[in-house]
Amino acid sequence: MEQKIFLNGEFVSKKEARISVYDHGLLYGDGVFEGLRSYNGRIFKLQEHMDRLYKSAKYICLDIPLKKEKLIETVIKTAHLNGYTDCYIRVVVTRGEGDLGLDPDKCSNPTIFIIVDKIVLYPDKFYKEGMEVITVPTQRNASHNLEPQVKSLNYLNNILAKIEAKNAGFEEAIMLNREGFITECTGDNIFIIEGNVLKTPPAYMGFLGGITRKVVMEIAEKLSIGVREEVISRYNLFNAQECFLTGTAAEIIPIVKVDGRIIGDGKIGNVTNKIRTAFKKLIEKEGTPYL
Numbered sequence: 001m002e003q004k005i006f007l008n009g010e011f012v013s014k015k016e017a018r019i020s021v022y023d024h025g026l027l028y029g030d031g032v033f034e035g036l037r038s039y040n041g042r043i044f045k046l047q048e049h050m051d052r053l054y055k056s057a058k059y060i061c062l063d064i065p066l067k068k069e070k071l072i073e074t075v076i077k078t079a080h081l082n083g084y085t086d087c088y089i090r091v092v093v094t095r096g097e098g099d100l101g102l103d104p105d106k107c108s109n110p111t112i113f114i115i116v117d118k119i120v121l122y123p124d125k126f127y128k129e130g131m132e133v134i135t136v137p138t139q140r141n142a143s144h145n146l147e148p149q150v151k152s153l154n155y156l157n158n159i160l161a162k163i164e165a166k167n168a169g170f171e172e173a174i175m176l177n178r179e180g181f182i183t184e185c186t187g188d189n190i191f192i193i194e195g196n197v198l199k200t201p202p203a204y205m206g207f208l209g210g211i212t213r214k215v216v217m218e219i220a221e222k223l224s225i226g227v228r229e230e231v232i233s234r235y236n237l238f239n240a241q242e243c244f245l246t247g248t249a250a251e252i253i254p255i256v257k258v259d260g261r262i263i264g265d266g267k268i269g270n271v272t273n274k275i276r277t278a279f280k281k282l283i284e285k286e287g288t289p290y291l
């Protein structure tokens with residue numbers, strides 16, 4: 001079956017899905033997006049992702065020309081038309097076509113597109129044996145520069161950190177804030193287990209508040225695992241019992257080594273495993289059906 005991409009009110013083929021070189025999404029990274037997943041024909045946390053998209057748009061003064069309910073319907077329809085039971089859904093809204101200047105007021109209509117594609121998974125090895133990551137020199141953007149809660153098309157901050165990790169031979173980077181505290185990774189949030197309590201940085205450290213992060217915190221509470229948002233230093237991280245990352249694409253990835261320090265006993269921990277099992281159960285049964 002041919003892939004159908006939603007682009008500005010129409011469903012087009014991949015070949016026909018083209019946007020202008022004058023689009024400010026491309027010229028300046030001026031736009032917002034969301035990455036969602038579906039499992040068993042159900043879109044996971046659709047409402048939450050769309051809420052975040054509209055909040056990101058509000059922050060950058062971008063009026064999404066579709067009402068949220070209508071965009072939700074359109075996401076469901078696009079997923080339906082593509083027919084995958086398990087897929088990755090990318091929803092993008094750019095400032096639209098303008099001239100070669102920054103001025104967003106010269107862009108008349110925002111560009112909206114929705115891509116539904118097969119999900120590319122991280123290598124199985126990471127989930128079975130855990131992953132090794134490093135902290136990198138590029139700091140996470142400060143909230144007063146480019147608010148990290150805004151899921152904008154300007155991802156160079158994260159891409160630079162990813163390049164630093166890859167240059168050193170690793171797949172993911174832990175980003176620190178200006179004070180040197182842990183914020184998040186390039187596309188995932190971070191958790192540690194310390195004194196049998198699940199800990200993750202508080203929002204004011206400056207990171208994207210992940211939907212998977214919230215789900216994991218809710219799961220931990222249900223499992224009677226203590227959960228706290230707490231400032232995490234590299235010292236806390238190196239001495240943690242367990243560590244894992246969360247994100248829509250990655251789901252839950254155990255971390256067994258950071259900056260050459262073995263975390264816990266270097267194996268995937270019990271708390272991580274318990275949470276992963278509960279997460280798998282949840283994604284199987286929850287979500288908005290589209291097939």
Ligand code: PXG
Nearest residue numbers: 035186187188189208210211212247248249
């Ligand atoms: N931090 C950043 C900077 C992200 O981009 C997360 C945390 C995790 O948030 P969610 O809501 O997904 O739990 C993200 C999300 C991709 C891809 O294509 C990346 C994300 C989501 C989906 C796909 O690499 N990152």
